[in-house]
Amino acid sequence: MNALPTCPQCHSEFTYEDGGVYICPECAHEWKAQAGDAAEAAAKVYRDSAGNTLQDGDTVTVIKDLKLKGSGGVIKMGTKVKNIRLVDSDHDIDCKIDGFGAMSLKSEFVRKA
Numbered sequence: 001m002n003a004l005p006t007c008p009q010c011h012s013e014f015t016y017e018d019g020g021v022y023i024c025p026e027c028a029h030e031w032k033a034q035a036g037d038a039a040e041a042a043a044k045v046y047r048d049s050a051g052n053t054l055q056d057g058d059t060v061t062v063i064k065d066l067k068l069k070g071s072g073g074v075i076k077m078g079t080k081v082k083n084i085r086l087v088d089s090d091h092d093i094d095c096k097i098d099g100f101g102a103m104s105l106k107s108e109f110v111r112k113a
Protein backbone atom coordinates (compact mmCIF):
# COMPACT_ATOMS: atom_id res chain seq x y z
CA MET A 1 0.00 0.00 0.00
CA ASN A 2 1.21 3.48 -0.88
CA ALA A 3 0.75 6.06 1.83
CA LEU A 4 -1.47 8.82 0.47
CA PRO A 5 -0.83 12.40 1.55
CA THR A 6 -3.27 14.07 3.89
CA CYS A 7 -5.48 16.80 2.48
CA PRO A 8 -3.60 20.14 2.40
CA GLN A 9 -6.83 22.00 3.17
CA CYS A 10 -8.50 20.09 5.99
CA HIS A 11 -5.78 17.51 6.83
CA SER A 12 -8.18 14.64 6.30
CA GLU A 13 -6.52 11.23 6.11
CA PHE A 14 -9.20 9.79 3.84
CA THR A 15 -7.78 11.09 0.56
CA TYR A 16 -7.76 8.81 -2.44
CA GLU A 17 -6.12 8.89 -5.85
CA ASP A 18 -7.92 8.95 -9.18
CA GLY A 19 -5.94 9.16 -12.42
CA GLY A 20 -3.00 11.12 -11.01
CA VAL A 21 -5.20 13.44 -8.96
CA TYR A 22 -5.69 13.23 -5.21
CA ILE A 23 -9.20 13.81 -3.94
CA CYS A 24 -10.37 14.60 -0.44
CA PRO A 25 -13.84 13.19 0.27
CA GLU A 26 -14.36 15.46 3.25
CA CYS A 27 -13.86 18.93 1.75
CA ALA A 28 -13.89 17.89 -1.94
CA HIS A 29 -10.45 19.42 -2.51
CA GLU A 30 -8.58 18.00 -5.53
CA TRP A 31 -4.88 18.39 -6.27
CA LYS A 32 -2.32 16.91 -8.61
CA ALA A 33 -0.09 14.05 -7.57
CA GLN A 34 3.54 15.04 -7.03
CA ALA A 35 5.86 15.34 -10.02
CA GLY A 36 7.89 12.17 -10.26
CA ASP A 37 4.98 9.89 -9.55
CA ALA A 38 4.75 6.98 -11.94
CA ALA A 39 1.50 8.26 -13.42
CA GLU A 40 3.09 11.56 -14.33
CA ALA A 41 6.25 10.05 -15.81
CA ALA A 42 4.21 7.75 -18.02
CA ALA A 43 2.22 10.70 -19.30
CA LYS A 44 5.22 12.35 -21.00
CA VAL A 45 4.55 12.38 -24.74
CA TYR A 46 7.20 12.94 -27.40
CA ARG A 47 6.08 14.43 -30.69
CA ASP A 48 7.87 14.94 -33.97
CA SER A 49 7.75 18.15 -36.04
CA ALA A 50 4.38 17.13 -37.48
CA GLY A 51 2.84 16.29 -34.11
CA ASN A 52 3.04 12.50 -34.46
CA THR A 53 3.70 10.59 -31.27
CA LEU A 54 7.18 9.06 -31.14
CA GLN A 55 8.08 5.82 -29.41
CA ASP A 56 11.25 3.91 -28.62
CA GLY A 57 12.39 1.95 -31.67
CA ASP A 58 10.73 4.24 -34.22
CA THR A 59 12.42 5.24 -37.46
CA VAL A 60 12.49 8.97 -38.16
CA THR A 61 13.71 11.24 -40.95
CA VAL A 62 15.72 14.41 -40.31
CA ILE A 63 13.79 17.39 -41.72
CA LYS A 64 16.62 19.91 -41.96
CA ASP A 65 20.40 19.93 -42.26
CA LEU A 66 21.84 19.62 -38.77
CA LYS A 67 25.37 20.92 -38.22
CA LEU A 68 27.38 18.91 -35.74
CA LYS A 69 29.26 20.74 -33.04
CA GLY A 70 33.03 20.32 -33.29
CA SER A 71 33.45 17.88 -36.15
CA GLY A 72 32.08 20.21 -38.82
CA GLY A 73 29.97 17.41 -40.25
CA VAL A 74 26.37 17.85 -41.33
CA ILE A 75 23.52 15.41 -40.98
CA LYS A 76 21.66 15.99 -44.23
CA MET A 77 17.97 16.65 -44.44
CA GLY A 78 16.27 13.37 -45.32
CA THR A 79 18.70 11.18 -43.36
CA LYS A 80 16.87 8.17 -41.94
CA VAL A 81 17.47 7.37 -38.30
CA LYS A 82 16.50 3.91 -37.15
CA ASN A 83 15.69 2.59 -33.72
CA ILE A 84 15.54 5.85 -31.78
CA ARG A 85 15.50 5.92 -28.00
CA LEU A 86 13.52 8.65 -26.25
CA VAL A 87 15.20 10.42 -23.35
CA ASP A 88 14.14 13.10 -20.92
CA SER A 89 16.89 15.69 -21.37
CA ASP A 90 17.64 18.95 -23.22
CA HIS A 91 17.32 16.81 -26.33
CA ASP A 92 14.63 14.17 -26.81
CA ILE A 93 16.21 11.43 -28.88
CA ASP A 94 19.27 9.24 -28.51
CA CYS A 95 20.19 7.35 -31.68
CA LYS A 96 22.94 6.05 -33.91
CA ILE A 97 23.39 7.42 -37.41
CA ASP A 98 25.39 5.52 -40.03
CA GLY A 99 28.71 7.27 -40.56
CA PHE A 100 28.28 9.47 -37.49
CA GLY A 101 27.83 7.13 -34.55
CA ALA A 102 25.95 7.91 -31.37
CA MET A 103 23.95 11.11 -31.64
CA SER A 104 21.45 13.25 -29.78
CA LEU A 105 18.60 14.89 -31.66
CA LYS A 106 15.67 17.10 -30.87
CA SER A 107 12.26 15.74 -31.80
CA GLU A 108 11.31 19.06 -33.42
CA PHE A 109 13.89 18.37 -36.19
CA VAL A 110 12.61 14.94 -37.18
CA ARG A 111 9.53 13.40 -38.68
CA LYS A 112 8.30 9.86 -38.15
CA ALA A 113 9.17 7.75 -41.21
Ligand SMILES: [Zn+2]
Nearest residue numbers: 007010024027
Ligand atom coordinates in the same frame (compact mmCIF):
# COMPACT_ATOMS: atom_id res chain seq x y z
ZN1 LIG B 1 -9.94 18.05 2.65
